[in-house]
Amino acid sequence: MTEITLPSPAKLNLFLHITGRRADGYHELQTLFQFLDYGDTLTFRLRDDARINLQPELTGVPRDQNLIIRAAEHLQATTGTSLGADIILDKRLPMGGGLGGGSSNAATTLLALNHLWQTALSEDRLAELGLALGADVPVFVRGRAAMAEGVGEKLTPASPPEDWFVVLKPDVEISTADIFSNAGLTRNTPRITIAPAFEGDASGYRNDCEDVVKRLYPEVKNSLDWLSKFGPARLTGTGACIFGRFPTEAEARSVWAEKPTGITGFVARGVNRSPLHKKLTELT
Numbered sequence: 001m002t003e004i005t006l007p008s009p010a011k012l013n014l015f016l017h018i019t020g021r022r023a024d025g026y027h028e029l030q031t032l033f034q035f036l037d038y039g040d041t042l043t044f045r046l047r048d049d050a051r052i053n054l055q056p057e058l059t060g061v062p063r064d065q066n067l068i069i070r071a072a073e074h075l076q077a078t079t080g081t082s083l084g085a086d087i088i089l090d091k092r093l094p095m096g097g098g099l100g101g102g103s104s105n106a107a108t109t110l111l112a113l114n115h116l117w118q119t120a121l122s123e124d125r126l127a128e129l130g131l132a133l134g135a136d137v138p139v140f141v142r143g144r145a146a147m148a149e150g151v152g153e154k155l156t157p158a159s160p161p162e163d164w165f166v167v168l169k170p171d172v173e174i175s176t177a178d179i180f181s182n183a184g185l186t187r188n189t190p191r192i193t194i195a196p197a198f199e200g201d202a203s204g205y206r207n208d209c210e211d212v213v214k215r216l217y218p219e220v221k222n223s224l225d226w227l228s229k230f231g232p233a234r235l236t237g238t239g240a241c242i243f244g245r246f247p248t249e250a251e252a253r254s255v256w257a258e259k260p261t262g263i264t265g266f267v268a269r270g271v272n273r274s275p276l277h278k279k280l281t282e283l284t
């Protein structure tokens with residue numbers, strides 16, 4: 001095989017609790033990840049030299065910071081392969097929106113090139129390489145909806161209902177570091193134990209970043225207030241994207257049709273198995 005095209009799906013944090021802060025300043029989380037059947041697409045073409053090319057480059061992201069390049073180079077360095085790749089990115093996910101697009105791109109790159117280069121690293125090893133690139137990368141490598149703990153690396157598979165979501169992107173840029181350094185952030189939510197079939201919307205579970213984000217960004221508050229009129233709505237990650245949860249596609253699409261003009265987003269289904277892994281299984 002010399003070419004492979006794979007999905008790079010979005011994730012939602014169905015809830016996100018901050019349960020403490022480590023000595024190095026990083027926050028201990030409990031968060032429930034579910035994938036969406038919506039995201040970017042990446043095509044990889046084998047090269048018999050060691051070059052890694054990426055088209056198009058992303059505005060505002062230097063080549064050496066692009067998680068696709070970093071993942072490819074990390075895999076090359078770890079395995080010592082002399083092979084390379086031409087990579088084509090079809091970007092649909094808003095960047096820095098809490099949908100994990102960069103982390104997902106890194107995981108898709110690790111799995112795709114491990115396949116194409118026949119480097120045969122195990123899933124455990126790929127998840128380990130992924131963690132060095134970002135806390136959210138391992139869940140995309142594993143491809144199963146999961147409760148994450150620690151800073152996101154301790155994963156327990158979960159099966160929340162595969163509901164439909166209206167995802168909205170308020171027109172603001174939010175820095176994860178700014179939210180985590182905010183003095184008003186709740187950092188002492190008690191640890192919980194969840195059942196594998198967690199419902200995802202119990203009123204006791206929330207996103208602990210939401211109050212701070214709503215205070216700093218009225219656009220996010222306004223969008224959440226609007227979406228909450230139709231069903232349970234939350235922030236994903238540290239924002240700026242928000243999501244409303246609906247049992248059927250028809251309900252999600254009817255709310256989407258009423259969204260205020262000027263706000264972007266999409267409708268997608270929550271899935272407990274990553275579309276990336278589904279596609280890889282079909283190929284092998």
Ligand SMILES: C[C@@](CO)(OP(=O)(O)O)[C@H](O)COP(=O)(O)OP(=O)(O)OC[C@H]1O[C@@H](n2ccc(N)nc2=O)[C@H](O)[C@@H]1O
Pocket residue numbers: 013025026027028029031097098099100134135136151152176177178180236237238239
């Ligand atoms: C909170 C989540 C939930 O999915 O948010 P999103 O990035 O998806 O919005 C992620 O775990 C984000 O993980 P990751 O993507 O690795 O965070 P980074 O951008 O590297 O973090 C930027 C900064 O936020 C702070 N940070 C991040 C994660 C964490 N558990 N505790 C922290 O205190 C640190 O100061 C860090 O330097």
Ligand SMILES: Nc1ncnc2c1ncn2[C@@H]1O[C@H](COP(=O)(O)OP(=O)(O)O)[C@@H](O)[C@H]1O
Pocket residue numbers: 058060061065066067068094095096097098099100101102103104105106237239
């Ligand atoms: N391939 C990539 N796709 C998206 N963002 C990337 C990529 N490589 C690096 N980044 C950087 O990672 C940041 C976080 O992006 P992303 O993972 O999409 O959002 P979030 O972490 O908020 O869910 C971006 O703002 C961007 O600077």
